[in-house]
Amino acid sequence: MSTARIECRSVTKRLPSGSQVLTILDRIDLAIEPGEFVAILGPSGSGKSTLLGLLAGLDRPTEGEIYVDGERIDTQDEDRLALLRRRKVGFVFQSFQLLGNLTALENVLLPLELARVEHARERANELLGAVGLAARSHHYPSQLSGGEQQRVALARAFAPRPAILFADEPTGNLDLATGGRVLELLIELRARERTTLVLVTHDLEVARLADRRVHLRAGRIERIESNTAVASP
Ligand SMILES: Nc1ncnc2c1ncn2[C@@H]1O[C@H](COP(=O)(O)OP(=O)(O)O)[C@@H](O)[C@H]1O
Ligand SMILES: [Mg+2]
Numbered sequence: 001m002s003t004a005r006i007e008c009r010s011v012t013k014r015l016p017s018g019s020q021v022l023t024i025l026d027r028i029d030l031a032i033e034p035g036e037f038v039a040i041l042g043p044s045g046s047g048k049s050t051l052l053g054l055l056a057g058l059d060r061p062t063e064g065e066i067y068v069d070g071e072r073i074d075t076q077d078e079d080r081l082a083l084l085r086r087r088k089v090g091f092v093f094q095s096f097q098l099l100g101n102l103t104a105l106e107n108v109l110l111p112l113e114l115a116r117v118e119h120a121r122e123r124a125n126e127l128l129g130a131v132g133l134a135a136r137s138h139h140y141p142s143q144l145s146g147g148e149q150q151r152v153a154l155a156r157a158f159a160p161r162p163a164i165l166f167a168d169e170p171t172g173n174l175d176l177a178t179g180g181r182v183l184e185l186l187i188e189l190r191a192r193e194r195t196t197l198v199l200v201t202h203d204l205e206v207a208r209l210a211d212r213r214v215h216l217r218a219g220r221i222e223r224i225e226s227n228t229a230v231a232s233p
Helices: 048-055 078-088 104-114 120-130 146-158 176-193
Strands: 006-017 020-032 037-041 063-068 089-092 164-168 196-200 212-217 220-226
Touching: 006 048, 020 048, 020 220, 037 048, 048 164, 048 196, 078 089, 089 146, 104 120, 104 146, 120 146, 120 176, 146 164, 146 176, 176 196
Parallel strands: 037 196, 037 212, 089 164, 164 196
Antiparallel strands: 006 020, 006 063, 212 220
8 A cells, every 4th residue: 555645835826816816825834644634624715625636636836835755746747646646646525526327336446447456346346335335336326315426436535545535525415414424434444444534524523533633714724733732833
């Protein structure tokens, strides 16, 4: 299994908005250690999704530097970034993002086949079992409930054994009880697979389980709480 230490150094993200320039993230310093579970908290619009996109190599900062295992990534070309994401990174989004013309099993298999993982079918079936959907593996997303679709998305994200998994409000489209079960599964799988997890959530009970809680406000780190002591950013 690969690991990944991700570090942001004074990362700023600005975007043009009409005649103005908005500062979406302002001089963020943050390192995610291998094996850590970090929760990102903050009001809507505080920059949580933007920060996740930068950490995951989906987006580039306006200023500052981002390193993965000591290798600077924000200046790399798109091909190299795509390779890095495929090797190290998994995602779970609010909107599931399953492919509608593929069955649950085929959705989980796809990243394994792209990465040429051996015993892909066994791994995919194992993960579908772990999220309680062994009996639904030949169903299409449209035949599954929202909670079931997100469980397929969890299986798909963990299947290639990413070093780090990013989840952006993965229960934002689910009711409270269903969302709670999905978060429980996410935490269980993360512990079992020993995956580093960066989770954006409004669920304080789940955030309390995290090694650290990073509070964002208006594009800045307001404070970081760790489960041992309160640290400054
Ligand atoms: N592509 C974009 N163009 C203009 N503004 C954007 C864009 N993406 C995000 N923003 C703005 O940046 C701020 C932070 O967005 P986001 O990272 O999505 O926040 P959060 O995930 O915390 O709700 C918001 O004010 C949002 O409107
Ligand atoms: Mg968001």
